[in-house]
Amino acid sequence: MITVSHIMTPRVVHIETGTSAIDAAKLMTRHKIGSVFVTRNNQFVGIVTEPDIVRKVVGADRVPYYIPVEEIMSSPIVGIDEQRPITEAADLMELHGTRHLAVFKSGAIVGTLSVRDLLHPVSIDEF
Template structure:
């Protein structure tokens, strides 16, 4: 059984709640990632994804430099334990209508798991 910890991304990328959406989008572009954890001070309060930016900002032609990440982020965060199976992760994603899970618990975040992470072994096998 493949566990979440085997596929999760351990490098966490965060953005501040009050940061402009344009800054968050640029961070994602530079790091080649699809989501950022959102912090308000030391507290993790949400997640912002490429999809959030497209559906809530770009689609309405809003100027992304004037909209804060906190205005478009998804919250509360959906999480999973690192020892859970990837099948459990897929089920949680489907039930919560999300493509990103925070891996950890109330006291510590170990990483992120995305649909892209779940598909990476399949893509490698196809090559």
């Protein structure tokens, strides 16, 4: 069984509330990722993804320099334990209409799982 821990991205990139959507996009570009977690007082409170920026900022003709990430983030954070099977992760993404999940280990976020990550086992024929 392939678990979430096998294919997740083991980095947790985050930004503080009050950060602009443009800075979130720049951070994603710098790290070559499609989402960043949002924190407030060192607590995870949401996640901002590329589609959030495209749909809620650019697509709505809003100026990304003036939109704080907490206005466009998804909250609460949807996540999955690192030892769960990837099929369960795919089901959870579909259920919540999301492309990114937080990955938890003992209650702490230890990484991110994206819909792109789910393609990796298929590309190397691990099923």
